[in-house]
Amino acid sequence: MTIRIFPTAQDAENAFYEALERADLEAMMSVWAEDEEIVCVHPTGPRLTGQDEVRESWRQIFGGGTGARVQVSLQALTTGVMFAVHSVLESFAVEGQAQPAAVAATNVYLRTPAGWRMLVHHASPAPQRARDQAQPAARETPKILH
Numbered sequence: 001m002t003i004r005i006f007p008t009a010q011d012a013e014n015a016f017y018e019a020l021e022r023a024d025l026e027a028m029m030s031v032w033a034e035d036e037e038i039v040c041v042h043p044t045g046p047r048l049t050g051q052d053e054v055r056e057s058w059r060q061i062f063g064g065g066t067g068a069r070v071q072v073s074l075q076a077l078t079t080g081v082m083f084a085v086h087s088v089l090e091s092f093a094v095e096g097q098a099q100p101a102a103v104a105a106t107n108v109y110l111r112t113p114a115g116w117r118m119l120v121h122h123a124s125p126a127p128q129r130a131r132d133q134a135q136p137a138a139r140e141t142p143k144i145l146h
Contacts, residue, residue, distance in 0.1 A: 003030070003114060004030045004031075004115075005114055005115035006031070006115040006116045006117070007115060007116070008116060009077075009079060009084035009086065009109040009111075009116045010077075011115075011116065012031050012109055012115070012116040012117060012118060013086055013107060013109070015027065015030070015031050016028070016031045016107065016118060016121070017070050017072060019031065020068070020070055021068065021069060021070055023061075023062040024062070025055070025058055025059055025062055028058050028062075029051075029054075029055055029058070031117065031118050032051070032054060032117060032118050033110055033112060033117035033118060033119050034051070034117070035051075035117075035119070036049070036050045036051060037049070037050075037119070038050065038051065038054055038118070038119055038120070039054075039119070039120045039121075039122070040053075040054045040057060040120070040121045040122075041121070041122040041123060041124070042057060042061070042123055043101075043103050043123050043124050043125050044124075044125065045057070068092045068093060068094045069092070069093040069094075070090055070091065070092055070093075071090070071091040071093075071100075072088045072089070072090055072091075073088070073089050073091065074087075074088065074089040075087070075088045076088075081111070082110065082111045083108065083109065083110060083111070084108070084109040084111075084116065085106065085107070085108050085109075086106070086107045086108075086109070087104075087105070087106050088104075088105050088106075088107070089102060089103070089104055089105075089126055090102070090103040090104075090105050090123065091103075101125070102125070102126035103123045103124065103125060103126055104123070104124055104125075104126040104127075105121065105122065105123040105124075106120065106121075106122045106123075107120065107121050107122075108120035108121075
């Protein structure tokens with residue numbers, strides 16, 4: 001497997017969501033730090049730590065068939081020299097599902113000698129308020145500043 005280098009935390013995040021949509025296990029694991037201290041919490045799931053548990057969880061998710069379409073919104077970013085924290089709202093559209101599922105996620109990245117890598121992905125079902133914020137009213141009046 002070729003080692004992918006992510007020059008920015010945003011590049012790593014983009015690769016994470018691309019791998020998720022393609023249900024590509026190797027691409028997904030290329031985003032994660034090669035560290036036994038990585039942590040992943042899927043919505044309503046247990047806390048998973050280390051490469052083996054995280055890989056197995058994604059293998060099981062991807063084994064379910066087609067990938068989901070994921071739209072990321074309401075991104076709040078905090079970036080330092082060595083760490084970046086991205087708080088996002090994920091909207092999952094899965095074939096056969098009536099309505100997209102809203103998920104609040106926090107992704108933590110570490111700058112390594114091989115580029116930016118994910119240390120933590122913590123996701124949970126989003127409350128109704130966050131869902132409403134992600135979908136603004138269709139007839140919203142534009143704001144005009146003078």
